[in-house]
Amino acid sequence: MSYEHVREVDPEVADALVGEVERQRDTLAMIASENHVSEAVLEAQGSALTNKYAEGYPGERYYAGCEYADEVEQLAIDRAKELWGAEHVNVQPHSGTQANQGVYYAVLDPGDKILSLDLEHGGHLSHGHPANFTGQFYEVEQYEVDPDTGYIDYDELREQAEEFDPDIIVSGYSAYPREVDFGAIQEAAEAVDAYHLADIAHITGLVAAGVHESPVGVADFVTGSTHKTIRAGRGGIIMCDEEYADDVNAAVFPGGQGGPLMHNIAGKAVGFREALEPAFEAYAAQTVDNAKALADQFRERGLELVSGGTDNHLVLIDLRPSHPDTTGKEVEAALEEVGVVLNANTVPGETRSAFNPSGIRAGTPGLTTRGFDEAATREVADVIADVVDAPDDADVKAEAAARVDDLTDEYTLYE
């Protein structure tokens, strides 16, 4: 990846692009929502389709010259249907948030009621946070995880739904390490005659590979990101039954977006094609095994995990019991110095702030793409635990950085 054409025109940007490839090669990407797409996906995203306006949908465009745009979008749709078993798929949302916006706009009126998980407890901004349009246009009530177990209490959620009487219940989360019982949430939604939106942004790949229960065919709407665990081109996706197809399509375009990002849709199509290979199932299963290994090793090192462990691709450490004077931001910064890139995260019952919270979130999708197994992931857990124990100790950090260098040399990326 030399970016020679960019370099001819714009050396500063070329330097930054090369720098980013090197950064990804030389560090461990453990932000749970990130992954490393294949060079085939990168190529598709950098294709001439970026030039094409294609408002509308395959076969029904507002502009001429859409034969290849149609072909690519239809391939993305057909492959998504095969991967997730959905009746209807819209691959145009520019992101997971835009996908959620498409669903809300399709079935809610301003002032309608959303019941969703609190951000501090693992939810997402686009599920009704006051700083997001959802918190401003809709009436939002939030549920929380059980403070003792860290798990969602489905009976309590149902009782809350019966009291609040929402128009839509949102499930699917950004920092929830446990398997989600989409069936139980669907029952709660049906009990109060509400829609159910399952936002599987983080676990799209796990669901496609069958290593996490699927909400497709259970919830009314399923949204997701296409670049996280599914490892395809960047963006969002909406899945639903045929009865909602027209409303969802109209809500995405012309309702909420302009022209589709056809180059990204090409990246989605290519990534979905890769995910249909049997090897992807092994990747998804290894991602979960690695997260469990990470959790085990953290526990052995005396770190406390929200919910005690993980069923999916991420682990959430609550620093307060073991390291009451250390914040998530301090650990995030110290780990970045040694080449481990993860994020500070709020934890249930947060006592600090969203900007400097008490937890760190670590995910395994990126490591697993590089070929990490459980033993290598345990080694990363040790590196993280060493730095958590001594974030200001230069010798500890030098040793940690050397171990990260060895791991990135052994598990290569974008060679």
Ligand code: DSN
């Ligand atoms: N920013 C993503 C995450 O880190 O979970 C969600 O949009």
